[in-house]
Amino acid sequence: MTKGPRGLQVLSIEGIPEIGRGDPIGELVAARAELEPGDVVVVTQKIVSKSEGRVVEVDSSDPASKRRLAESEAVRVLRRRGDLVVTETRHGFVCASSGVDLSNVDDGFAVLLPVDPDRSARRIRDQIRVHAGVEVGVVVSDTFGRAWRRGVTDVAIGCAGVAAVVDLRGSLDGLGRELSVTEVCVADEIAGAADLVMGKSSGIPAAIVRGVDPAWLRESSVRDEIVRPYGEDLFR
Amino acid sequence: MTKGPRGLQVLSIEGIPEIGRGDPIGELVAARAELEPGDVVVVTQKIVSKSEGRVVEVDSSDPASKRRLAESEAVRVLRRRGDLVVTETRHGFVCASSGVDLSNVDDGFAVLLPVDPDRSARRIRDQIRVHAGVEVGVVVSDTFGRAWRRGVTDVAIGCAGVAAVVDLRGSLDGLGRELSVTEVCVADEIAGAADLVMGKSSGIPAAIVRGVDPAWLRESSVRDEIVRPYGEDLFR
Numbered sequence: 253m254t255k256g257p258r259g260l261q262v263l264s265i266e267g268i269p270e271i272g273r274g275d276p277i278g279e280l281v282a283a284r285a286e287l288e289p290g291d292v293v294v295v296t297q298k299i300v301s302k303s304e305g306r307v308v309e310v311d312s313s314d315p316a317s318k319r320r321l322a323e324s325e326a327v328r329v330l331r332r333r334g335d336l337v338v339t340e341t342r343h344g345f346v347c348a349s350s351g352v353d354l355s356n357v358d359d360g361f362a363v364l365l366p367v368d369p370d371r372s373a374r375r376i377r378d379q380i381r382v383h384a385g386v387e388v389g390v391v392v393s394d395t396f397g398r399a400w401r402r403g404v405t406d407v408a409i410g411c412a413g414v415a416a417v418v419d420l421r422g423s424l425d426g427l428g429r430e431l432s433v434t435e436v437c438v439a440d441e442i443a444g445a446a447d448l449v450m451g452k453s454s455g456i457p458a459a460i461v462r463g464v465d466p467a468w469l470r471e472s473s474v475r476d477e478i479v480r481p482y483g484e485d486l487f488r
Numbered sequence: 489m490t491k492g493p494r495g496l497q498v499l500s501i502e503g504i505p506e507i508g509r510g511d512p513i514g515e516l517v518a519a520r521a522e523l524e525p526g527d528v529v530v531v532t533q534k535i536v537s538k539s540e541g542r543v544v545e546v547d548s549s550d551p552a553s554k555r556r557l558a559e560s561e562a563v564r565v566l567r568r569r570g571d572l573v574v575t576e577t578r579h580g581f582v583c584a585s586s587g588v589d590l591s592n593v594d595d596g597f598a599v600l601l602p603v604d605p606d607r608s609a610r611r612i613r614d615q616i617r618v619h620a621g622v623e624v625g626v627v628v629s630d631t632f633g634r635a636w637r638r639g640v641t642d643v644a645i646g647c648a649g650v651a652a653v654v655d656l657r658g659s660l661d662g663l664g665r666e667l668s669v670t671e672v673c674v675a676d677e678i679a680g681a682a683d684l685v686m687g688k689s690s691g692i693p694a695a696i697v698r699g700v701d702p703a704w705l706r707e708s709s710v711r712d713e714i715v716r717p718y719g720e721d722l723f724r
Contacts, residue, residue: 262496331722346636399723400582402716403653403673417639437639445681480638486567487635
């Protein structure tokens with residue numbers, strides 16, 4: 253039976269500078285946090301994309317320019333309302349504007365999603381191993397809307413070293429009966445927890461979630477575990 | 489500018505007994521946790537529903553009985569695949585089986601959602617005020633799937649004394665530009681964080697999230713702040 257831990261800490265990582273192309277995020281995190289083995293480091297997509305040079309010019313005076321860029325980043329446009337588009341990205345994410353974002357970036361530029369956010373997470377994890385000497389999990393988070401609920405929440409778009417989905421199949425409930433809900437997306441819950449200490453407007457792009465169940469610390473992938481293939485979907 | 493806090497603790501509340509009709513959840517929580525002012529107490533829908541007598545008989549040998557019950561609890565059936573239904577409940581929630589659940593309940597019975605989960609949260613908050621003498625926020629959580637992501641996460645179906653959605657409109661990003669993402673569903677992020685220490689199989693039905701931004705502690709409602717009205721929806 254997989255048991256949850258009994259206490260977590262969620263700590264923001266202060267002092268990370270404005271990130272530019274080539275900046276080593278794992279090294280910057282390692283220098284600013286007292287990391288412990290088994291910590292999960294959550295970093296926002298925004299700084300990961302900036303470090304990977306995923307920044308393009310955009311005409312910010314033209315409201316349609318973001319939509320056109322979003323469409324160019326999509327494999328499918330699912331819904332369109334004015335200049336708002338909900339798309340499916342090459343990664344298989346369904347989100348507004350293919351994740352294209354004009355906030356927290358210089359005027360006239362837009363940030364795109366990382367090409368392979370699981371790979372980004374692995375790279376950050378490896379940098380932390382080298383520079384802090386500890387084995388951590390890493391989640392790359394982004395802010396997505398939801399079809400039927402207002403407000404956005406942070407979810408995982410990439411991960412390394414920590415489960416994306418924990419499978420409780422075969423576990424028994426408190427009364428000894430087989431659980432009907434069997435797959436829990438802990439990476440999304442970890443990303444959301446981290447957002448509670450980061451905040452969209454405070455400019456803190458990284459946090460630690462300390463105390464997760466050690467059984468969750470394993471090789472992992474958002475693409476393989478969380479992305480729902482087109483054919484499985486009831487709502488696309 | 490709303491700033492997130494710099495550190496959170498997420499603590500499970502141990503020792504809550506099996507809940508039956510009429511059991512005072514707020515009093516039971518207050519007796520088992522060292523609550524502090526500003527804590528957010530998260531309790532699972534399951535124990536709230538049980539305490540409110542929202543338990544009905546069901547023929548557990550008939551796989552269609554859960555679907556029929558779910559349909560009777562729905563205002564709309566959105567998708568059907570075999571005996572799985574995705575519905576819109578009277579509350580406006582879009583979820584599997586109208587939230588009807590056969591796990592963690594005696595064989596031959598099913599648990600329905602509370603009639604008014606915001607009211608349930610207020611009642612628990614008031615009980616805690618009386619029995620622990622502290623003002624806390626309360627979130628009633630339930631486990632929902634998502635249209636385009638595998639795995640379930642816990643979300644808020646009711647709340648009291650803590651914001652469901654925090655509006656950052658008018659806030660500036662780290663570079664001094666207006667934020668494009670303005671409404672963050674902190675109640676869902678709090679519910680998900682709490683799930684990380686409760687776990688579906690460990691039978692812990694309550695947790696504390698300590699250290700949330702004091703600006704979030706206010707009157708609130710999942711129904712008014714999170715439920716997306718039918719007419720706003722792009723995917724129903």
